[in-house]
Amino acid sequence: MKRTLINELNSMINERVLIQGWVHKIRKLKSISFVILRDRTGLVQCVIENTAMEEKNFRLESVVSFEGIVKEGKNSLNSFEVQVEQFEIINGTKEELPIEINSEKLNVNLDTMLNNRVLSLRHERINSIFKIQNLIVEGFREYLTSQGFTEIFTPKIVSEGAEGGTEIFEVKYFENKAYLAQSPQFYKQMMVGAGFERVFEIAHVYRAEQHNTNRHLNEYVSMDLEMGFIEDENQVMNLEEELLKYILSKISLKGKKYLSILEMEIPQINSTIPRMKLSEAIEILKNKYGKTELKGDLDPEGEKLISRHVKEQYGCDFVFLTHYPRRKRPMYTMPCGENETHSFDLLFKGLEITTGGQRIHRYEQLVENMRYKGLEPENYKSYTAIFKYGMPKHGGLAIGLERITAQLLGLENVREATLIPRDRTRLVP
Amino acid sequence: MKRTLINELNSMINERVLIQGWVHKIRKLKSISFVILRDRTGLVQCVIENTAMEEKNFRLESVVSFEGIVKEGKNSLNSFEVQVEQFEIINGTKEELPIEINSEKLNVNLDTMLNNRVLSLRHERINSIFKIQNLIVEGFREYLTSQGFTEIFTPKIVSEGAEGGTEIFEVKYFENKAYLAQSPQFYKQMMVGAGFERVFEIAHVYRAEQHNTNRHLNEYVSMDLEMGFIEDENQVMNLEEELLKYILSKISLKGKKYLSILEMEIPQINSTIPRMKLSEAIEILKNKYGKTELKGDLDPEGEKLISRHVKEQYGCDFVFLTHYPRRKRPMYTMPCGENETHSFDLLFKGLEITTGGQRIHRYEQLVENMRYKGLEPENYKSYTAIFKYGMPKHGGLAIGLERITAQLLGLENVREATLIPRDRTRLVP
Structure with a gap:
């Protein structure tokens, strides 16, 4: 007999069905x-005779197979239930569950949640985070594909760091030393120069940062895009604005079920995202909030305060900060x-979620700028050649x-928006 | 003035346009x-007065901006051309081109092609390979999403190898030793056990294989899927059959332009893909082709010959080989x-493109099988826990x-289907 999914049962009243899944609750x-x-796809109440059940090791979270008849019958889940006539335990739970999955909220701390990831993900409030994340990724791809972008897969084992600094993981590549791409x-x-003109990539990148904050991961998913034949960074910001509108409306449309489980509403961008020079933001933080210590960048508190200011002033959850100093980029x-530089960050509800800008496209200027940054152009020959x-x-x-997932869903820690996080101490599971 | 793409010009006869791109040819x-x-988007013939051109450094592959009028006029490319009235060199070519991009075929050897990747990719026959690869990836995602699969992103920095063997890259992860995921x-x-039931991932995986053949890469893109609530491996093969049909028909439909550039036709799967036990294949190879040395697996020649046999016998370019020996899996x-095992490989035109099978789902059997394979279950605790x-x-x-890209397009070497390959010796660009 073919398996029926729980969300298909409502059209099968009085029919015999085979359903399979996990034992969520027993009363x-x-x-x-x-x-x-x-x-x-969901939950369904099933009715079994105790005499039948007692023969088997019937525990919470066991995987079972039920055959029975779908009957009308109002309960807290559906307007039907399944009268079980035959059942099989496909794989029984062996040990006491370390966390309680069938409570309304998963009341465990972050470490317990991540140490028992396979179980915590079974909770619908946790699961739903990743369904929304799927929509973000799908929206990113769909919008860019519609705008003539080509998806690319580029190496993560590299011979040189692209972002500078020492925060880079080392890989033993046969007899050579290599690194994981930052x-x-x-x-x-x-790939822009290779004639694709517009490219995107969604893939892991690696930062060997020592600090273990709620907004840092050592391996994270970067949604990257790059576009040629622009005038300046404003066109990149224009594109991001349209891209975000597309993603947010996609989530509102297709993520209803998961948003309601998470009790969240998704902000929409109604007109345009305010753009403000970083130096102007620093002035506002000084004058309005008495923050006088900022030099050429914002700290986490500064990001929160300027977002609050923009929300009050323009009613927008997003703000582009532009013209970052040359020495910081x-x-x-x-x-x-x-x-200054033709660059920007995008803050969303007090957290930087995007870094972007225009790049140098002339060979001489690039080589000169490398020297300005104290780098040796000879070390980047395969890059400068292009x-x-x-x-x-x-x-x-x-x-x-x-x-972006964490900020959209009001999660305290980016680890909650990661299936299996890698951080300063976490290398398993 | 806004840029017009070349494939939009045919609807702008007698209008003034701004076009930008690379200088492909000068006569x-x-x-x-x-x-x-x-x-x-393509090529267009432009007409410029020599007096205007001579002032500037007008070289092949320079990036230029032309303003002019679209005029009717038959030529080998289109039924129109552009009379240039104003132009600008955005970024001039500085050096002699190391390869010739505007010839009909790119007549260079593989090393030259890969060493000059940004230039070789500009050739439409090379570029088209990756447009087709994009369709494969899109098709994979679309079909699986329609079948209730969730996309996942899982760590590539891991504490243990999943596939066994020593072919694994080592990463320095702070004070710990880690590896790149095989x-x-x-x-x-x-993630199947975490309640998603059906998941897929498209991401790089890493194999520290010493050999440098035309079918091996040390970093390659693996299109992975995993599905719960199956009976056995036959359902996985059934799904792959439908998945491949979907991908192939998508390419035929949306890849016409690129297939015609590549002068390729895409095979379709008309009915079902033949399934054959590996032991039966070995028998056939022995009896029909006199190959007597095969023990529990095929060599590259064996893969080619059995594919030829299946093509002759069943008219199919694909064949599932099943029931691989336990000691090989x-x-x-x-x-x-x-x-034996509930496993399979899929060969396509003589090359293995898929490995798959049913997995052990019971704890005791898994632990026992680890011991059978000479592994210590204690070392895999975060895995066996689930x-x-x-x-x-x-x-x-x-x-x-x-x-799969290489086989579909008749490429000699998988490196040709990789934007920037990593192999035994290649770590740049």
Whole structure:
């Protein structure tokens, strides 16, 4: 007999069905028991005679197979239930469950949740986070594909770091030393120059950062894009604005079930996202909030306060901060005057979720800017070579998938938006 | 003025346009020159007066911006051309091109092609390979999403190898030793058990194989799927059959332009893919082709010959080989009798493009099978733990993206189906 999914049962009243899933809850009455079965599509109440049940090791979270008749019958879950006539335990639970999955909220701390990831993910409030994350990723791809972008897969084992700094993992690559990519920066620029013009990649990137905060992961999913034939970074911001509108409306439309489980509403972008020079933001933070210590960048508190200001002033949860100082941005960033750059960050509800900007497209300027940043152009020959043979003006951005998910769903920690996180101490599961 | 793409020009006859792209070809006549401009959508012939051109450094592959009028006029490319009135060199080519991009075929050897990847990818025959690869990936995602699969992102930095063997890259993870994932095997199984039931992932995996053949890469894209609540591996093969039909018909439909550039036709699967026990295949190879040396697996020649046999006998380019011996398959593979397993490979035109099968879902059997394979269950505790709390029967497979692309398009070497390959010697670009 073919398996029927629980969300298909409502059209099968009085029919015999085979359903399979996990034992979510058991309530034993005098002669019968109510067993709530869970599969990937939902929950259903099933009725079994106690005499039949007692023969078997019938425990919570066991995987079972039920054959029975779908009967009308109002209960807290559905307007029907299943009268079980035959059943089989496919794989019984062996040990006491370390966490309680059938409570309304999963009341465990973050470590317990992550140590028991396979179990915590079975909770619908946890599961729903990743269903929403799926929609973000799908929306990103769909919008960019519709705009003529090509998806690319670029190497994560690299011979040089793209973002500078020492926060880079080392790999033993046969007799050579290699590194894990901090970003696909060089390669996405190459692919613009290779004639694709517009490319995107959704893949892991690696940062060997020592600090273990609620907004850092050592391995995270970066949604990257890069586009050629732009005038400046404003076109990249324009694209991100449309991209985010598309993603947010997709979630509102297709994520209803999961949003209601999470008791969340998704903000929409009604007109445009405010754009503000970083220096202006720093002035506002000084004058309005008495924050005087900021030098060329915001700290986490500054990000929260400027987001609050923008929300009050413009009613928007997003803000683009632009013109970051040259000394704070990587060597590939297009300078703007002596001290600033054609660059931006996007803050969403007080957290940076995007870094982007225009890149240098001329060979001489790139080499010069490398020297300005104290780098030796000779070490980047396979990268600089591409600028000798017709590189268009271009720019791009990267959105941190776990961060945008966490901010959208009001999660305290980016680890909650990661199936299996890697951080300073977490290498298993 | 807004940029117009070349494939939009046919609806703009007699209008003034701005086009931007690369200088593909220059043909100088007495007083005018024909310049063929290339952008991501195609080629167009442009007419410029020589007096205007001579002032500037007008070289092949320079990035330029043309303003002019679209005029009717038959030429080898289109039924129109652009009379250029104003132009700008956005970024001029600085050096002699190391390879010739505007020839009909790119006549360079593989090393030259890969060393000059940004240039070789500009050739439409090379570029088209990745447009088809995009359709494979899109088709894979679309079909599985329609079948209730959830996309997952699982860690590539891991504490233990999933596939056994020593072919694994080592990463320095702070004070610990870690590895690059050989496959998402453990994690995709976990996510089945975590209640998603059906999951897929498209991501890089890493194999530290010493050999440098035309079918091996040290970093490749694995299209993985895993599904719960199956009876046995036949359902996984059934799914792959439908999945491949979907992908092939998508390519035929949406890839016409690129297939015609590549002068390729895509095979379709008309009925079902033949399934044959590996032992039967070995018998056929012995009796029909005199290959007597095969023991429990095929060599590359054996793969080619059995594919030829199946093509002759059943008219199909694909064949499932099943029931691989237990000693040849990883410890998570479901045994079938004493010596065989519920497993399969899929060969396509003589090359293995998929490995799959049913997995062990019971804790005791898994631990026992680890010991049979000479592994210490204690070393896999975070993996075996998931089998204690209700793991459904499940199975899955992985398709190598570069391999299926190469086989579909008749490429000699999987590196040709990789934007930036990593192999035994290749760590740049």
